[in-house]
Amino acid sequence: MINLTVNGVQHALDIDPATPLLYALRNDLQLHGAKFGCGLGQCGACTVIVDGEAVFSCLMPVSAVGKRPVRTIESLGTAEHPGPLQKSFIDHQAVQCGYCIAGMIMRAQALLERNPRPTERELLAHMEPNLCRCGTHTRILAAIRKVAHLPAAGATSASSQGAVSHGGTQ
Numbered sequence: 001m002i003n004l005t006v007n008g009v010q011h012a013l014d015i016d017p018a019t020p021l022l023y024a025l026r027n028d029l030q031l032h033g034a035k036f037g038c039g040l041g042q043c044g045a046c047t048v049i050v051d052g053e054a055v056f057s058c059l060m061p062v063s064a065v066g067k068r069p070v071r072t073i074e075s076l077g078t079a080e081h082p083g084p085l086q087k088s089f090i091d092h093q094a095v096q097c098g099y100c101i102a103g104m105i106m107r108a109q110a111l112l113e114r115n116p117r118p119t120e121r122e123l124l125a126h127m128e129p130n131l132c133r134c135g136t137h138t139r140i141l142a143a144i145r146k147v148a149h150l151p152a153a154g155a156t157s158a159s160s161q162g163a164v165s166h167g168g169t170q
């Protein structure tokens with residue numbers, strides 16, 4: 001039996017200890033925010049927060065989670081009452097297909113909880129592992145900057161083009 005604490009709720013799951021956390025979240029707990037993109041730790045669509053750190057849940061077996069709390073996008077807000085990052089993404093229309101967005105928000109959430117006032121350099125470095133194949137990076141970064149109290153002008157800087165800038169595969 002695998003015990004997981006997800007979004008503040010304890011679960012006992014009768015699953016293989018090698019099951020990726022992403023599969024447990026989606027298939028056993030019906031939390032579908034985190035997405036399967038590559039399954040290889042290369043896109044970030046599956047990003048959730050484990051004990052305060054952004055992790056690729058496709059790579060983490062449930063046996064490796066232990067007692068550490070897991071949080072998914074579902075913990076941040078609802079459609080009626082979105083959390084600050086969710087609201088900023090909506091306000092900036094920072095979405096195209098939407099596949100990467102839950103992972104982007106959870107990675108940004110992990111940063112802002114640890115460091116509510118990151119520098120532009122810290123923001124770009126932190127977001128670098130997560131990819132958006134739709135090219136929505138400029139709006140994604142603008143949405144995060146708003147919550148991070150960073151100047152919006154950074155959205156047009158050449159330095160922003162390198163972060164979260166790769167087109168992922170399906």
Ligand code: FES
Nearest residue numbers: 037038039044058
């Ligand atoms: S699905 Fe986990 S990194 Fe791509």
Ligand code: FES
Nearest residue numbers: 096097100132134
């Ligand atoms: S909005 Fe489509 S992958 Fe990012």
